[in-house]
Amino acid sequence: MTKLKVGLLGGGSWGTTVASLVARNAPITLWARNPDTVRDINENQRNSKYLGDAQLPPKLRASHDIHETVADADVLVMAIPSQNFRAVLKEVKKHLRPWVPIISLTKGLELDTRMRMTEIINQVLPGHPVGVLTGPNLAREIMDGQAAASVLAMADKVILSELQKIFKSGLFRVYTNDDVLGCEIAGVLKNIIAIAVGMGDGQGAGDNTRAALITRGLAEITRLGVAMGGRPETFAGLAGMGDMIATCTSPQSRNRHVGIELGKGRSMEEISAEMFMVAEGAKSAPAVMALAREYQVEMPIAEDVYKVITGESSALRAFRGLLRVDAGAESEPG
Ligand SMILES: NC(=O)C1=CN([C@@H]2O[C@H](COP(=O)(O)OP(=O)(O)OC[C@H]3O[C@@H](n4cnc5c(N)ncnc54)[C@H](O)[C@@H]3O)[C@@H](O)[C@H]2O)C=CC1
Ligand SMILES: O=C(CO)COP(=O)(O)O
16 A cells, blocks of 8 residues: 555546546545445445446545545546546645646547647646556556556656556556657547547447448558647557557547447437437547648548538448548548
8 A cells, every 4th residue: 555645537438437446556535526426435445426336435434525535635536528627627726735647537638729638737736746547447447457558657666656556456557658648649540440440330330340340440540640749659559549449449439439329320410319328439529620631631531420420421321431432541630
Protein backbone atom coordinates (compact mmCIF):
# COMPACT_ATOMS: atom_id res chain seq x y z
CA MET A 1 0.00 0.00 0.00
CA THR A 2 1.44 3.37 -1.01
CA LYS A 3 0.94 6.39 1.23
CA LEU A 4 0.07 8.68 -1.69
CA LYS A 5 -3.50 9.89 -1.30
CA VAL A 6 -5.55 9.83 -4.48
CA GLY A 7 -8.54 12.02 -5.34
CA LEU A 8 -10.60 10.83 -8.31
CA LEU A 9 -13.26 13.03 -9.89
CA GLY A 10 -16.16 11.45 -11.79
CA GLY A 11 -18.57 8.82 -10.49
CA GLY A 12 -19.46 7.17 -13.81
CA SER A 13 -18.58 3.71 -15.03
CA TRP A 14 -14.88 4.23 -15.70
CA GLY A 15 -14.19 6.59 -12.79
CA THR A 16 -15.71 4.10 -10.35
CA THR A 17 -13.85 1.18 -11.93
CA VAL A 18 -10.46 2.89 -11.78
CA ALA A 19 -11.19 4.04 -8.22
CA SER A 20 -11.87 0.38 -7.32
CA LEU A 21 -8.52 -0.65 -8.83
CA VAL A 22 -6.64 2.14 -7.04
CA ALA A 23 -8.32 1.30 -3.69
CA ARG A 24 -6.20 -1.90 -3.59
CA ASN A 25 -3.00 0.15 -3.59
CA ALA A 26 -3.65 3.57 -2.09
CA PRO A 27 -6.10 5.57 0.03
CA ILE A 28 -8.62 7.05 -2.38
CA THR A 29 -11.68 9.30 -2.34
CA LEU A 30 -14.01 9.37 -5.33
CA TRP A 31 -15.96 12.56 -5.92
CA ALA A 32 -19.34 12.19 -7.58
CA ARG A 33 -21.76 15.06 -8.16
CA ASN A 34 -24.80 12.85 -7.70
CA PRO A 35 -25.57 12.33 -3.96
CA ASP A 36 -27.40 9.06 -4.74
CA THR A 37 -24.22 7.67 -6.31
CA VAL A 38 -22.19 8.72 -3.25
CA ARG A 39 -24.69 7.02 -0.94
CA ASP A 40 -24.84 3.87 -3.06
CA ILE A 41 -21.04 3.55 -3.03
CA ASN A 42 -20.61 4.24 0.70
CA GLU A 43 -23.59 2.27 1.99
CA ASN A 44 -24.00 -0.58 -0.50
CA GLN A 45 -20.52 -0.82 -2.09
CA ARG A 46 -22.23 -0.46 -5.46
CA ASN A 47 -22.65 2.09 -8.20
CA SER A 48 -25.89 0.57 -9.46
CA LYS A 49 -26.61 3.26 -12.03
CA TYR A 50 -23.38 2.74 -13.95
CA LEU A 51 -22.08 -0.68 -12.93
CA GLY A 52 -25.19 -2.72 -12.07
CA ASP A 53 -24.63 -5.13 -9.21
CA ALA A 54 -20.81 -5.15 -9.42
CA GLN A 55 -19.37 -5.20 -5.90
CA LEU A 56 -16.97 -2.34 -5.05
CA PRO A 57 -14.16 -2.67 -2.48
CA PRO A 58 -15.24 -1.61 1.05
CA LYS A 59 -12.11 0.58 1.23
CA LEU A 60 -13.45 2.83 -1.55
CA ARG A 61 -14.94 6.02 -0.11
CA ALA A 62 -17.07 8.41 -2.10
CA SER A 63 -17.70 12.07 -1.32
CA HIS A 64 -20.00 14.78 -2.56
CA ASP A 65 -17.52 17.44 -1.40
CA ILE A 66 -14.96 18.39 -4.05
CA HIS A 67 -12.85 20.36 -1.54
CA GLU A 68 -12.54 17.35 0.79
CA THR A 69 -11.60 15.11 -2.16
CA VAL A 70 -8.97 17.37 -3.63
CA ALA A 71 -7.43 19.41 -0.77
CA ASP A 72 -5.10 16.73 0.62
CA ALA A 73 -4.70 14.66 -2.56
CA ASP A 74 -1.16 13.76 -3.64
CA VAL A 75 -2.46 12.62 -7.03
CA LEU A 76 -5.55 13.78 -8.92
CA VAL A 77 -7.33 11.50 -11.42
CA MET A 78 -9.89 12.99 -13.80
CA ALA A 79 -12.75 10.79 -15.08
CA ILE A 80 -15.02 13.62 -16.26
CA PRO A 81 -16.33 13.50 -19.86
CA SER A 82 -14.51 15.84 -22.26
CA GLN A 83 -17.18 18.53 -22.65
CA ASN A 84 -17.36 19.12 -18.86
CA PHE A 85 -13.69 18.52 -18.08
CA ARG A 86 -12.60 22.19 -18.09
CA ALA A 87 -15.45 23.35 -15.84
CA VAL A 88 -14.58 20.75 -13.20
CA LEU A 89 -10.86 21.56 -13.43
CA LYS A 90 -11.60 25.23 -12.80
CA GLU A 91 -13.46 24.17 -9.67
CA VAL A 92 -10.47 22.04 -8.62
CA LYS A 93 -8.02 24.93 -9.03
CA LYS A 94 -9.23 26.57 -5.83
CA HIS A 95 -8.44 23.48 -3.72
CA LEU A 96 -5.51 21.59 -5.26
CA ARG A 97 -1.99 21.88 -3.84
CA PRO A 98 0.75 22.91 -6.31
CA TRP A 99 2.69 20.28 -8.26
CA VAL A 100 0.16 17.48 -7.64
CA PRO A 101 0.28 15.19 -10.71
CA ILE A 102 -2.97 15.01 -12.70
CA ILE A 103 -3.90 11.90 -14.71
CA SER A 104 -6.69 12.03 -17.30
CA LEU A 105 -8.84 8.98 -18.06
CA THR A 106 -10.91 10.88 -20.61
CA LYS A 107 -10.98 9.92 -24.31
CA GLY A 108 -12.36 12.99 -26.03
CA LEU A 109 -11.55 16.49 -27.31
CA GLU A 110 -13.07 19.79 -26.19
CA LEU A 111 -15.39 20.77 -29.01
CA ASP A 112 -14.88 24.56 -29.08
CA THR A 113 -11.08 24.51 -28.80
CA ARG A 114 -10.23 21.02 -30.23
CA MET A 115 -7.94 20.65 -27.22
CA ARG A 116 -6.86 17.37 -25.66
CA MET A 117 -7.53 17.00 -21.92
CA THR A 118 -3.83 17.26 -21.02
CA GLU A 119 -3.67 20.54 -22.94
CA ILE A 120 -6.62 21.83 -20.92
CA ILE A 121 -4.87 20.76 -17.70
CA ASN A 122 -1.72 22.63 -18.76
CA GLN A 123 -3.81 25.71 -19.51
CA VAL A 124 -5.99 25.73 -16.38
CA LEU A 125 -3.42 24.34 -13.92
CA PRO A 126 0.05 25.11 -15.32
CA GLY A 127 2.98 23.50 -13.53
CA HIS A 128 1.22 20.26 -12.60
CA PRO A 129 2.79 17.12 -14.14
CA VAL A 130 0.19 15.59 -16.48
CA GLY A 131 -0.45 12.13 -17.85
CA VAL A 132 -3.05 9.77 -19.26
CA LEU A 133 -4.17 6.24 -18.49
CA THR A 134 -5.56 4.65 -21.64
CA GLY A 135 -5.93 1.35 -23.47
CA PRO A 136 -8.42 -1.47 -24.15
CA ASN A 137 -10.29 -1.12 -20.86
CA LEU A 138 -14.03 -1.74 -20.95
CA ALA A 139 -15.20 -0.90 -17.44
CA ARG A 140 -17.73 -3.70 -16.89
CA GLU A 141 -15.27 -6.39 -17.87
CA ILE A 142 -12.64 -5.11 -15.46
CA MET A 143 -15.23 -4.97 -12.66
CA ASP A 144 -16.04 -8.60 -13.47
CA GLY A 145 -12.43 -9.46 -12.66
CA GLN A 146 -11.22 -10.12 -16.21
CA ALA A 147 -7.55 -9.45 -16.92
CA ALA A 148 -6.69 -6.29 -18.83
CA ALA A 149 -3.70 -4.16 -19.80
CA SER A 150 -3.39 -0.39 -19.98
CA VAL A 151 -0.81 2.31 -20.66
CA LEU A 152 0.16 5.09 -18.28
CA ALA A 153 1.80 7.89 -20.25
CA MET A 154 3.77 10.79 -18.76
CA ALA A 155 6.85 12.75 -19.70
CA ASP A 156 8.50 12.50 -16.27
CA LYS A 157 9.82 8.95 -15.86
CA VAL A 158 10.31 9.17 -12.08
CA ILE A 159 6.74 10.26 -11.36
CA LEU A 160 5.53 7.77 -13.96
CA SER A 161 7.02 4.78 -12.17
CA GLU A 162 5.62 5.96 -8.81
CA LEU A 163 2.13 6.36 -10.28
CA GLN A 164 2.29 2.99 -12.05
CA LYS A 165 2.24 1.41 -8.55
CA ILE A 166 -1.05 3.15 -7.76
CA PHE A 167 -2.95 1.76 -10.74
CA LYS A 168 -1.49 -1.71 -11.35
CA SER A 169 -2.67 -4.98 -9.86
CA GLY A 170 -2.48 -8.70 -10.63
CA LEU A 171 -5.23 -8.58 -13.23
CA PHE A 172 -4.62 -5.03 -14.42
CA ARG A 173 -1.22 -4.71 -16.10
CA VAL A 174 -0.06 -1.13 -16.48
CA TYR A 175 2.67 -0.44 -19.03
CA THR A 176 4.45 2.91 -19.19
CA ASN A 177 4.98 5.20 -22.18
CA ASP A 178 6.38 8.71 -22.57
CA ASP A 179 4.38 9.50 -25.74
CA VAL A 180 1.57 11.36 -23.97
CA LEU A 181 0.19 12.98 -27.12
CA GLY A 182 0.15 9.72 -29.10
CA CYS A 183 -1.50 7.71 -26.31
CA GLU A 184 -4.08 10.41 -25.65
CA ILE A 185 -5.08 11.09 -29.26
CA ALA A 186 -5.24 7.35 -30.05
CA GLY A 187 -7.87 6.98 -27.30
CA VAL A 188 -9.88 9.83 -28.81
CA LEU A 189 -9.70 8.73 -32.44
CA LYS A 190 -10.49 5.05 -32.00
CA ASN A 191 -13.98 6.02 -30.80
CA ILE A 192 -14.89 7.38 -34.24
CA ILE A 193 -13.73 4.20 -35.95
CA ALA A 194 -15.79 2.18 -33.44
CA ILE A 195 -18.86 4.17 -34.57
CA ALA A 196 -18.00 3.30 -38.19
CA VAL A 197 -17.67 -0.39 -37.34
CA GLY A 198 -20.97 -0.24 -35.45
CA MET A 199 -22.61 1.37 -38.48
CA GLY A 200 -21.50 -1.63 -40.55
CA ASP A 201 -22.59 -4.12 -37.88
CA GLY A 202 -25.98 -2.38 -37.62
CA GLN A 203 -26.44 -3.04 -41.33
CA GLY A 204 -25.47 -6.70 -41.02
CA ALA A 205 -21.91 -6.38 -42.36
CA GLY A 206 -19.65 -9.41 -42.07
CA ASP A 207 -16.42 -10.16 -40.25
CA ASN A 208 -14.30 -9.32 -43.30
CA THR A 209 -15.88 -5.87 -43.49
CA ARG A 210 -15.26 -5.27 -39.80
CA ALA A 211 -11.60 -6.32 -40.16
CA ALA A 212 -11.17 -4.01 -43.16
CA LEU A 213 -12.69 -1.04 -41.32
CA ILE A 214 -10.55 -1.63 -38.22
CA THR A 215 -7.37 -1.93 -40.29
CA ARG A 216 -8.05 1.05 -42.57
CA GLY A 217 -9.33 2.98 -39.54
CA LEU A 218 -6.12 2.32 -37.66
CA ALA A 219 -4.15 3.56 -40.67
CA GLU A 220 -6.04 6.85 -40.79
CA ILE A 221 -5.93 7.55 -37.06
CA THR A 222 -2.20 6.79 -37.12
CA ARG A 223 -1.72 9.30 -39.96
CA LEU A 224 -3.38 12.08 -37.98
CA GLY A 225 -1.73 11.13 -34.68
CA VAL A 226 1.73 11.06 -36.23
CA ALA A 227 1.12 14.38 -38.04
CA MET A 228 0.24 15.86 -34.64
CA GLY A 229 3.51 14.58 -33.13
CA GLY A 230 2.63 11.10 -31.80
CA ARG A 231 4.89 8.10 -32.45
CA PRO A 232 3.79 5.44 -34.98
CA GLU A 233 4.57 2.59 -32.56
CA THR A 234 2.13 4.04 -30.03
CA PHE A 235 -0.68 3.43 -32.53
CA ALA A 236 0.43 -0.19 -32.96
CA GLY A 237 0.31 -0.67 -29.18
CA LEU A 238 -2.35 -0.94 -26.47
CA ALA A 239 -3.47 2.69 -26.73
CA GLY A 240 -3.98 2.35 -30.50
CA MET A 241 -4.56 -1.08 -31.97
CA GLY A 242 -5.42 -2.60 -28.58
CA ASP A 243 -8.18 -0.11 -27.86
CA MET A 244 -9.41 -0.25 -31.47
CA ILE A 245 -9.93 -4.01 -31.20
CA ALA A 246 -11.73 -3.79 -27.84
CA THR A 247 -13.97 -0.87 -28.75
CA CYS A 248 -14.72 -1.94 -32.32
CA THR A 249 -15.73 -5.49 -31.37
CA SER A 250 -17.28 -5.30 -27.90
CA PRO A 251 -21.04 -5.28 -27.29
CA GLN A 252 -20.18 -3.18 -24.20
CA SER A 253 -18.80 -0.23 -26.18
CA ARG A 254 -21.05 2.85 -26.12
CA ASN A 255 -19.44 4.22 -29.29
CA ARG A 256 -20.03 1.01 -31.21
CA HIS A 257 -23.59 1.01 -29.87
CA VAL A 258 -24.14 4.51 -31.32
CA GLY A 259 -22.85 3.22 -34.67
CA ILE A 260 -25.16 0.20 -34.60
CA GLU A 261 -28.19 2.41 -33.99
CA LEU A 262 -27.10 4.84 -36.76
CA GLY A 263 -26.70 1.79 -38.99
CA LYS A 264 -30.33 0.91 -38.33
CA GLY A 265 -31.26 4.31 -39.73
CA ARG A 266 -31.90 6.14 -36.45
CA SER A 267 -30.82 9.76 -35.92
CA MET A 268 -28.16 10.93 -33.47
CA GLU A 269 -30.83 12.90 -31.55
CA GLU A 270 -32.95 9.78 -31.03
CA ILE A 271 -29.94 7.73 -29.94
CA SER A 272 -28.59 10.39 -27.54
CA ALA A 273 -32.00 10.83 -25.94
CA GLU A 274 -31.94 7.18 -24.86
CA MET A 275 -28.36 7.13 -23.54
CA PHE A 276 -27.30 8.32 -20.09
CA MET A 277 -23.65 7.35 -20.55
CA VAL A 278 -21.20 9.25 -22.70
CA ALA A 279 -20.17 8.22 -26.25
CA GLU A 280 -17.14 10.44 -26.71
CA GLY A 281 -16.72 9.68 -30.43
CA ALA A 282 -19.99 11.36 -31.33
CA LYS A 283 -19.11 14.44 -29.26
CA SER A 284 -15.54 14.77 -30.58
CA ALA A 285 -16.18 14.04 -34.29
CA PRO A 286 -16.40 17.72 -35.39
CA ALA A 287 -13.17 18.56 -33.53
CA VAL A 288 -11.44 15.55 -35.12
CA MET A 289 -12.48 16.67 -38.61
CA ALA A 290 -11.17 20.18 -37.86
CA LEU A 291 -7.83 18.69 -36.78
CA ALA A 292 -7.69 16.55 -39.93
CA ARG A 293 -8.13 19.70 -42.02
CA GLU A 294 -5.57 21.62 -39.97
CA TYR A 295 -2.95 18.87 -40.39
CA GLN A 296 -4.05 18.14 -43.98
CA VAL A 297 -4.66 14.48 -43.30
CA GLU A 298 -7.30 12.56 -45.25
CA MET A 299 -9.62 10.57 -42.98
CA PRO A 300 -12.32 9.10 -45.21
CA ILE A 301 -13.83 6.80 -42.59
CA ALA A 302 -13.98 9.48 -39.89
CA GLU A 303 -15.45 11.92 -42.41
CA ASP A 304 -18.25 9.51 -43.30
CA VAL A 305 -19.02 9.00 -39.61
CA TYR A 306 -19.09 12.77 -39.10
CA LYS A 307 -21.53 13.20 -42.00
CA VAL A 308 -23.87 10.53 -40.65
CA ILE A 309 -23.76 11.99 -37.13
CA THR A 310 -24.64 15.45 -38.40
CA GLY A 311 -27.43 14.08 -40.62
CA GLU A 312 -25.65 15.15 -43.81
CA SER A 313 -25.49 11.52 -44.95
CA SER A 314 -27.05 8.21 -43.95
CA ALA A 315 -25.26 5.12 -42.69
CA LEU A 316 -26.40 3.25 -45.80
CA ARG A 317 -25.00 5.90 -48.15
CA ALA A 318 -21.75 6.11 -46.16
CA PHE A 319 -21.31 2.38 -46.26
CA ARG A 320 -21.94 2.19 -50.02
CA GLY A 321 -19.54 5.12 -50.50
CA LEU A 322 -16.77 3.30 -48.70
CA LEU A 323 -17.18 0.34 -51.03
CA ARG A 324 -17.48 2.47 -54.17
CA VAL A 325 -14.20 4.36 -53.79
CA ASP A 326 -11.48 2.90 -56.00
CA ALA A 327 -8.79 1.33 -53.88
CA GLY A 328 -5.22 2.54 -54.48
CA ALA A 329 -1.99 1.63 -52.74
CA GLU A 330 -2.48 0.27 -49.21
CA SER A 331 -0.13 2.94 -47.85
CA GLU A 332 -2.39 5.70 -49.23
CA PRO A 333 -5.65 7.11 -47.79
CA GLY A 334 -8.98 5.95 -49.22
N1 LIG B 1 -16.52 3.22 -19.52
C1 LIG B 1 -15.40 2.76 -20.00
O1 LIG B 1 -15.28 1.55 -20.21
C2 LIG B 1 -14.25 3.67 -20.31
C3 LIG B 1 -14.40 5.04 -20.40
N2 LIG B 1 -13.32 5.84 -20.67
C4 LIG B 1 -13.44 7.29 -20.76
O2 LIG B 1 -13.64 7.81 -19.45
C5 LIG B 1 -14.38 9.03 -19.50
C6 LIG B 1 -15.51 8.95 -18.51
O3 LIG B 1 -16.34 7.90 -18.99
P1 LIG B 1 -17.33 7.05 -18.14
O4 LIG B 1 -17.05 7.07 -16.69
O5 LIG B 1 -17.40 5.73 -18.80
O6 LIG B 1 -18.66 7.88 -18.46
P2 LIG B 1 -20.12 7.73 -17.84
O7 LIG B 1 -21.04 8.28 -18.84
O8 LIG B 1 -20.29 6.32 -17.37
O9 LIG B 1 -20.06 8.67 -16.56
C7 LIG B 1 -19.69 10.01 -16.64
C8 LIG B 1 -19.69 10.57 -15.23
O10 LIG B 1 -19.23 11.92 -15.27
C9 LIG B 1 -20.09 12.68 -14.46
N3 LIG B 1 -20.09 14.07 -14.90
C10 LIG B 1 -20.39 14.57 -16.11
N4 LIG B 1 -20.30 15.91 -16.09
C11 LIG B 1 -19.93 16.25 -14.85
C12 LIG B 1 -19.69 17.48 -14.20
N5 LIG B 1 -19.79 18.64 -14.83
N6 LIG B 1 -19.36 17.46 -12.89
C13 LIG B 1 -19.27 16.30 -12.24
N7 LIG B 1 -19.48 15.10 -12.78
C14 LIG B 1 -19.80 15.08 -14.08
C15 LIG B 1 -21.45 12.03 -14.62
O11 LIG B 1 -22.30 12.41 -13.55
C16 LIG B 1 -21.08 10.56 -14.59
O12 LIG B 1 -20.97 10.13 -13.27
C17 LIG B 1 -14.84 9.17 -20.97
O13 LIG B 1 -14.01 10.10 -21.62
C18 LIG B 1 -14.64 7.78 -21.56
O14 LIG B 1 -14.33 7.82 -22.94
C19 LIG B 1 -12.08 5.33 -20.83
C20 LIG B 1 -11.88 3.97 -20.72
C21 LIG B 1 -12.93 3.04 -20.47
O1 LIG C 1 -12.62 3.37 -24.12
C1 LIG C 1 -13.26 2.37 -23.92
C2 LIG C 1 -12.65 1.03 -23.90
O2 LIG C 1 -11.26 1.10 -23.88
C3 LIG C 1 -14.73 2.47 -23.72
O3 LIG C 1 -15.33 2.57 -24.94
P1 LIG C 1 -16.81 3.16 -25.05
O4 LIG C 1 -16.75 4.56 -24.52
O5 LIG C 1 -17.14 3.07 -26.49
O6 LIG C 1 -17.70 2.29 -24.20
